[in-house]
Amino acid sequence: MSYHLYSGDYYPPFPVAEIRLGTPGKETILGPLEALIDTGADATLIPLVYLNQVNAEEVDQAGMRSQWGERRVVSIYSVALEVDNHHFSVMWVVGDELGSEIVLGRNVLNRLRLLLDGPAGLVEVWETGGRPM
Amino acid sequence: MTTITLQPDLVEQVNQVAGITGIVDTEVLIGEAVREHLRRLRREKLKAEIAAFESMHANLKEQYLGQFVAIHNGEVIDSDVDFEAVFLRVQARLGHVPVLIRRVGAKPQMELRFRSPRLEWTEQ
Numbered sequence: 001m002s003y004h005l006y007s008g009d010y011y012p013p014f015p016v017a018e019i020r021l022g023t024p025g026k027e028t029i030l031g032p033l034e035a036l037i038d039t040g041a042d043a044t045l046i047p048l049v050y051l052n053q054v055n056a057e058e059v060d061q062a063g064m065r066s067q068w069g070e071r072r073v074v075s076i077y078s079v080a081l082e083v084d085n086h087h088f089s090v091m092w093v094v095g096d097e098l099g100s101e102i103v104l105g106r107n108v109l110n111r112l113r114l115l116l117d118g119p120a121g122l123v124e125v126w127e128t129g130g131r132p133m
Numbered sequence: 134m135t136t137i138t139l140q141p142d143l144v145e146q147v148n149q150v151a152g153i154t155g156i157v158d159t160e161v162l163i164g165e166a167v168r169e170h171l172r173r174l175r176r177e178k179l180k181a182e183i184a185a186f187e188s189m190h191a192n193l194k195e196q197y198l199g200q201f202v203a204i205h206n207g208e209v210i211d212s213d214v215d216f217e218a219v220f221l222r223v224q225a226r227l228g229h230v231p232v233l234i235r236r237v238g239a240k241p242q243m244e245l246r247f248r249s250p251r252l253e254w255t256e257q
Contacts, residue, residue, distance in 0.1 A: 011254070025221055040248035052168075058175055059220070059234045061183060062243035067250045074245070075176075078220050078234070090217040092234075094245065105247075 002084045006121040007034065015116050015123045017104060021046070021054045022080035024090045030054050031082070033102055037114065037123065041105030044081075044093040050102070051077050051095050064094065084125040086112060139163075175231040182207070182233035190241035197237040204233040 006013035020031030030053055043062075060076035074094045081091040083104065091108060113126035139147070147159050156162045185207040186193070193202060193209070201219045203211040205227065213219045216234065223232050235243060 025224060038249050042245040042247065045247075057229065058172070058179060059232070060243065061179065062245050064245045064247060067248050076243075088217070090220045092216055
C-alpha cells in the first residue's frame with residue numbers, strides 16, 4: 001500500500017496519485033507525474049506533450065462531453081501506465097492537446113483499490129489490481 | 134542511427150526554416166517534421182477505419198457487443214474483451230501500422246463524459 005497527500009494546489013484539496021508512462025507494451029520511462037483522481041471522468045486524460053515523449057500510438061477517436069454538454073473530438077492513444085506499483089502494459093487514454101493536468105478517470109480507477117480519506121487528506125493505493133475495463 | 138540523403142534544395146529550405154524558428158539542430162527539425170507527417174498519415178488511416186466501423190456497426194453489435202475489435206483495411210482482424218490483449222496481438226502481427234481498436238457499444242460512436250465541473254473563485 002502507498003500513500004499520497006491530497007494536493008493543496010486546489011481548493012478544496014484534490015486527491016492525487018503518482019503515475020509513470022511508457023511506450024505501449026514496454027516499461028514505463030517518464031515520471032513520476034502527479035495525476036488527479038476523478039471518478040466523474042469516464043476516461044483518463046493525459047496531455048499530448050507527455051504522450052509524444054513515450055511514442056504513444058493513436059488508436060481511435062471519440063467524442064468527449066462535459067457536464068453541460070459541450071462536445072469536442074479527441075484522440076485515443078495506447079500507452080504503458082503505472083499508478084504507484086500497478087503496471088498496465090497497455091492502457092487506452094485520451095490525449096489532451098490543450099491542458100497540462102493528468103486526470104485519472106474510471107477506465108483506470110476501476111482497476112485499482114483506492115481509499116480516499118478526506119478528513120486526513122490522504123489517498124491510499126492498495127496492492128490488488130482488478131480486471132480490464 | 135540511419136543516414137538519409139536529402140535533395141540540396143530541401144536542405145537549403147530546412148536550414149532557412151531552422152534559422153527562423155531558432156531550432157539550432159536541423160536533425161531535430163527534420164525529425165519533428167517526419168513525426169508530424171506520420172501522425173497525419175496515421176490519423177487519415179484511422180478515419181477510414183472509423184468510417185468502416187460505423188458502417189458495419191449493426192453487424193458488429195450482433196457478434197461483438199462489449200468487446201474491443203481491431204479494424205484494419207475495413208475488416209475485423211481481432212477481438213477481445215481486453216483492450217490490452219487486442220493491442221498486443223495486433224502489434225505483434227502488424228507492428229506500428231495504424232489499426233482502429235474500438236469497443237463495440239450500443240452506438241457506433243464512442244462518447245466519453247467528463248462530469249467534474251471546476252469552480253473558479255472570482256475576486257470581488
